[in-house]
Amino acid sequence: MTHRLGGGERRWALAILGALALLALLPAAVPREDVINFVFLVLLSITLAQSWNIVAGYAGQVNLGHAAFFGLGALVARTLWIGDTPVAVAMAAGAATATLFALLIGAAAFRLRGAYFAIGTLALSEILRITVGNVLVEISTLPTATIGAYQLTHRYYVALGLAALSVLAVAALAGSRLGLGMQAIREDEEAAEASGVGALRLKLIALALSTGLAGLAGGLFAFYHISYYPAHPFSPHWTFDALLMTFIGGVGTLHGPVLGAVLYVVLKEYVALRWVDFHLLIFGALFIAIVLLLPGGLVQAAERVRRLLAP
Amino acid sequence: MSILAQQLVLGLLIGGLYGLAAAGLSLVFGVLKVLNVAHGELIMLGGYAAFWTVALLGLDPFVSLLVVVPLSLLLGVGLYWGLFGFVVRADEETRIKNSLLIGFGLGLALHALAVLLWTADERSIVTPYGGSITLAGLSIPIVRLASLLIALALIGGLHLLLARWRWGKAIRATAEDWQAALLTGIDVRRAYLLAFAIGTGLAGAAGTLVSIGYSTSPSIGLEWTLKALIVVVLAGLGSMLGTFVGGLVLGVAEAASAAAFGGPYREVVGLVLFVVVLVVRPRGLFGR
Numbered sequence: 001m002t003h004r005l006g007g008g009e010r011r012w013a014l015a016i017l018g019a020l021a022l023l024a025l026l027p028a029a030v031p032r033e034d035v036i037n038f039v040f041l042v043l044l045s046i047t048l049a050q051s052w053n054i055v056a057g058y059a060g061q062v063n064l065g066h067a068a069f070f071g072l073g074a075l076v077a078r079t080l081w082i083g084d085t086p087v088a089v090a091m092a093a094g095a096a097t098a099t100l101f102a103l104l105i106g107a108a109a110f111r112l113r114g115a116y117f118a119i120g121t122l123a124l125s126e127i128l129r130i131t132v133g134n135v136l137v138e139i140s141t142l143p144t145a146t147i148g149a150y151q152l153t154h155r156y157y158v159a160l161g162l163a164a165l166s167v168l169a170v171a172a173l174a175g176s177r178l179g180l181g182m183q184a185i186r187e188d189e190e191a192a193e194a195s196g197v198g199a200l201r202l203k204l205i206a207l208a209l210s211t212g213l214a215g216l217a218g219g220l221f222a223f224y225h226i227s228y229y230p231a232h233p234f235s236p237h238w239t240f241d242a243l244l245m246t247f248i249g250g251v252g253t254l255h256g257p258v259l260g261a262v263l264y265v266v267l268k269e270y271v272a273l274r275w276v277d278f279h280l281l282i283f284g285a286l287f288i289a290i291v292l293l294l295p296g297g298l299v300q301a302a303e304r305v306r307r308l309l310a311p
Numbered sequence: 312m313s314i315l316a317q318q319l320v321l322g323l324l325i326g327g328l329y330g331l332a333a334a335g336l337s338l339v340f341g342v343l344k345v346l347n348v349a350h351g352e353l354i355m356l357g358g359y360a361a362f363w364t365v366a367l368l369g370l371d372p373f374v375s376l377l378v379v380v381p382l383s384l385l386l387g388v389g390l391y392w393g394l395f396g397f398v399v400r401a402d403e404e405t406r407i408k409n410s411l412l413i414g415f416g417l418g419l420a421l422h423a424l425a426v427l428l429w430t431a432d433e434r435s436i437v438t439p440y441g442g443s444i445t446l447a448g449l450s451i452p453i454v455r456l457a458s459l460l461i462a463l464a465l466i467g468g469l470h471l472l473l474a475r476w477r478w479g480k481a482i483r484a485t486a487e488d489w490q491a492a493l494l495t496g497i498d499v500r501r502a503y504l505l506a507f508a509i510g511t512g513l514a515g516a517a518g519t520l521v522s523i524g525y526s527t528s529p530s531i532g533l534e535w536t537l538k539a540l541i542v543v544v545l546a547g548l549g550s551m552l553g554t555f556v557g558g559l560v561l562g563v564a565e566a567a568s569a570a571a572f573g574g575p576y577r578e579v580v581g582l583v584l585f586v587v588v589l590v591v592r593p594r595g596l597f598g599r
Contacts, residue, residue, distance in 0.1 A: 062408065108590045115346050115407040119540055120589045123582045126537065130582075134575040236533065240419065247412070277423045284420030291412045292397055 012255040013171040020164045027153045036156050042265045043159035044220060045245060049257035050166035051213035052242035057252035058170075058179055059206035060186025061110070065121030066242055068128045069098040069211040071234030073218025075132065078140060078230075081222065091158075091219030098215025102207045110203050113189075125236065133231030141227035155224045162220055166213050170254050173209070182206050186252070244283050247290055250299030259298055313448055318566045320449050326562020327459035328520055330555035332535055333542035334466055335513030341548040342486040342506035344403050345395055345410035349418035351536030353511055356421065357383055357518020358527030359429060365436050372436045372523045373457065376516055383515025387508035390417075399503055418532055425529035435526035458520040465516055466555045469509070473551065482506050486549075534578075541581040544588050 023043075027036060048070065056062050077094035081087050105124065112120045142150075173179040181202045184192035193199050218233055245264045250256025268279040294300055336350045347353075357379055364375040394417065398410045443452040473479040478501070484492040485502040493499050521527055521535075538561065546557025561581050568580035 062411070112589060114404055115411045116589060118408075118411055119346075119348075120586060123537065123540075123585050123589075127579055127582045127586070130575070130578050134573075240415070243415070244419075277426045280423035281420050281427065284416045284418075284423060287416035287419070288394065288413050291409055291416065292394070 009171070009174060009254050013167065016167050016255060016258055017164060020160060020167070023160060024157070027156060033152060036152055038265070038269060040152075040156050040159050040224065041269070042262055043156075043163040044217060044224075045241070045261035045265050046163040046258050047159070047166045047213060047217045047220070048238065048242045049245040049249070049261045050163075050170050051210050051217060052239075053246045053251065053257045054170060054173065054213070055203075055206045055210035056243070057246060057257070058173060058186065059182040059203055060189075060252075061203060061206070062114075062118040062243075063121050063207070063210070064118045064236075064239055064243075065123075065125035066210075066214055067234050067236050067238040068121075068125035069102060069214040070218040070221070070238045071125075071128060071132065071231075072098045072101055073215030074222040074233035075218075075230060076215075077219030078222035082140075082143065082146075087219075087223055091216055091223065094219040094222070095212045095215035098218065099208050099212040102211035103204060106204045106207050107200070110200055110207075122236065122239075125234065125239065129231055129234035129236070132234055133229070136230035138230075139227050140230050147226055150226070155220070158220055158223065162213075162216055165216075167254070167258065169209060169213065170257075174254055178202065178205065183252070244287055247287055248283065248297055250297030251295075253296075253299050256297050256299040263298075315570050317449055318570050319563055320451060321455075322562040322564075322566025322569075323559055324452070324455040324459050324562070325525070325565075326559035327462040327555070328517055328524070328558070329538050329542050329561050330558020331462040331465060331513060331520065332517040333539040333546070333558055334469060334551050334554050335510035335517070336536075336539040337543045337546070337548055337551070337554050338469075338482075338506055338513070339510035340543065342482055343395065343399055343410075343503050344406050345398060345507075346407050346414065347395070347417075347510075348411055348414035348536050348540075349421060349532070350414070350510075350514055350539055351532035351534065352418040352421040352425075353383070353386070353514035354518040354521060354535045355425060355527055355529065355532045356386070357515035358522035358531070359425065359434075359518075360515065361519035361522050362434050362436055362527065372438050372519075373461065375436075376461070376519050379515045379519045380512050383518075384508045384512040386515070387511025388504065390511065391504050391507040395507060396500075396503070399500075418536070422529050422532055429529065431529055433526045433528040434522065436523045438523060452524070455524045458524045462517075462520060463555065465513065466551050469513070470551045472509075478502065478505055537585075538581065541585045544585050 023039060026039060030036075052063065052066050073091070073094035075094070076097045077087075077090040080090035080093055085093075109117060109120055109124070173182070181192065181197045184195070184197050185199050185202060189199055221233055241264070245260035246257045247260070248263065249258065249260025264279075264283065267282065271279045271282070290297055296303070332350070332354055335353075336347065339345055339347055339350075360379045360382055361372070361375045364370055364378045365372050368375075368378070370378070394413055395410060398406055398413060401409060438454050440453060443450045444456070445451075473483055481492070481497045481502045482505060484495070484497055485499050485506075489499050492502070517535075518527065521531070542554060542557040542561050545560065546554045561584075564580050564584070565577040569577035572579075
């Protein structure tokens, strides 16, 4: 039995990857730092949102501790990289650490269902954040030589690569037997088990993929920022951002999180110029409206409009 | 030794507020099966309401409870009608999950709103009667002691309300089995509304006491939600007095761990207890 991506989803995958390919020309076409930084943020957000989308959108496990894995990726990558490890190796090690930690806690965490899994993972990530904040109080700043050689475009291309990787990963998953099993668990775990889906194994695979990508995104954060507090990437805001972007775009779809990420960053950067945190008010309200009225997010809204307009 | 004893006393005093904070969450979760993670933000709003009542009306800080609690009850009615009333129609699992998401959005919006309205500064209410009493070599701040007693009184009142009042019994019956309650002619929707309003009122009271004895700022929400969740997990559902004792236990445990591992780790002990209890009793923890 083979499973293929639906026509619509495959077109979306191609469209998104095409757009990302075009963005590769951006540094040459528009050599402006503000523009590059802005698109960088969009790309980082796409990776973060898609990574969360795998475990929450496809496998249906609302992980409110996602920041822990982003943070671990950042912590390990930063430490190794400053210690003269090549950045690619450092980021890979960060991702591996995040995944390893996820598998370590996964078996216990997945004894929890639904909302209990959500609050349990939230507590876990808070434990990590507080501990890291207590142990590493000093701000982490790059050595002067590294700052001197800092190239924004390098970060940009890494971000572009990761965003493409995250979209490819979700596209491959969505049409695969693995992904279908995950979606079966999301819809009804007991029914999925009864029809021969190994729920725990699939949930662990989803968590491993999701946290691996989150770890890579964290490594990118560590590669990008000149100085930050080591506890900052562990902040629950990273989880909340991922959740907002994914839900507003359309949870459990390929293009929803991409759409959500673009919208989120645009509004955040635009609104934050005038009113600090105002975007959170807008997104908080929008998020509630989506959960209550439109569980499929903007993707579903667009679908409805299209059906209305179609003859 | 006396330093340790002093810290434990302070832990006990704040533990009363943990208990009060958890009581509202526990009531709402027990009755509506709705997990309102914006409970901490409701506490934060209560703190601001008290702050402004004292600042603008010149009321005594503790008397401001008489303004803040009714306002919070009204807010609870509004939130139930506007948001959480829509969630209770779903089956239990969807209900918990959707309420979690709605509470999350609500908490985010309220936090942002508070920053816009009142800036991110910390505020606390200055009471005219500072000072502390000394008992067996331990210094007990009067304001915090009064807060603990008020919290205890509120929990006791709630306990009586649930035990004796007609609608209190209806609320308990609904928590037990809403279908059976419906069959015996109880207006389950009304019981939901009342429980949610009372839960919000308790959050307002907790917020008032927090801003009197400690301080409030837009970002205290998540911390208080977690404290309340920890206490609910430790104490289980069903008994308000048990929840209060759970709060005291958490306060003392935090103080003890701060003494053992250093102040910054006081937050960790509760979270670790929480995760352990969750994993050991993955389903039964909120049940009986």
